[in-house]
Amino acid sequence: MTGDECIFCKIVKGEIPSTIIFQDDICMAFMDIFPISEGHCLLIPKEHFTNLLDADEAVLQHLITKLSLLDRKVSAAYNDVGILNAVANGEYAGQEVPHLHFHVIPRRPNDDFGFRYPEGYRDSMAPREELERVAGLIRNATEA
Numbered sequence: 001m002t003g004d005e006c007i008f009c010k011i012v013k014g015e016i017p018s019t020i021i022f023q024d025d026i027c028m029a030f031m032d033i034f035p036i037s038e039g040h041c042l043l044i045p046k047e048h049f050t051n052l053l054d055a056d057e058a059v060l061q062h063l064i065t066k067l068s069l070l071d072r073k074v075s076a077a078y079n080d081v082g083i084l085n086a087v088a089n090g091e092y093a094g095q096e097v098p099h100l101h102f103h104v105i106p107r108r109p110n111d112d113f114g115f116r117y118p119e120g121y122r123d124s125m126a127p128r129e130e131l132e133r134v135a136g137l138i139r140n141a142t143e144a
């Protein structure tokens with residue numbers, strides 16, 4: 001998808017409405033239109049990147065600083081919340097909008113939201129050899 005069709009690029013250009021928390025030349029923080037919990041907002045780069053896999057390094061450095069700022073602001077706005085940051089990279093990871101975005105989701109006790117884990121996944125730890133095998137796979141992988 002190019003920036004022309006992208007819904008978040010349209011938000012950046014002001015072509016569709018958004019509720020902005022802060023912005024600068026590089027990024028924008030705005031409210032998620034379907035909040036999972038009160039305070040759920042998003043941080044995006046103004047430039048179109050699909051996700052973390054193709055994002056520019058200097059932009060990422062800026063974003064992580066601003067993500068921390070947004071986390072601190074949301075945390076200060078509410079009493080006693082945890083802040084979940086999530087980024088989905090790709091469709092199988094649950095990414096619906098193909099423009100890099102960091103979710104900032106306030107979590108509260110018994111909020112009935114969370115990752116679903118496979119049944120029994122903590123019944124036994126992974127064998128060390130298996131962890132070594134998988135780590136080797138990742139360690140030795142070369143980027144396309």
Ligand code: AMP
Nearest residue numbers: 007031032033034035088094095096097
């Ligand atoms: P993801 O599933 O990680 O791609 O998340 C996309 C997020 O964008 C969802 O939480 C949507 O609710 C949110 N979203 C989609 N369209 C808009 C919009 N026009 N304004 C604000 N948030 C949006």
Ligand code: ZN
Nearest residue numbers: 006009048099
């Ligand atoms: Zn875009």
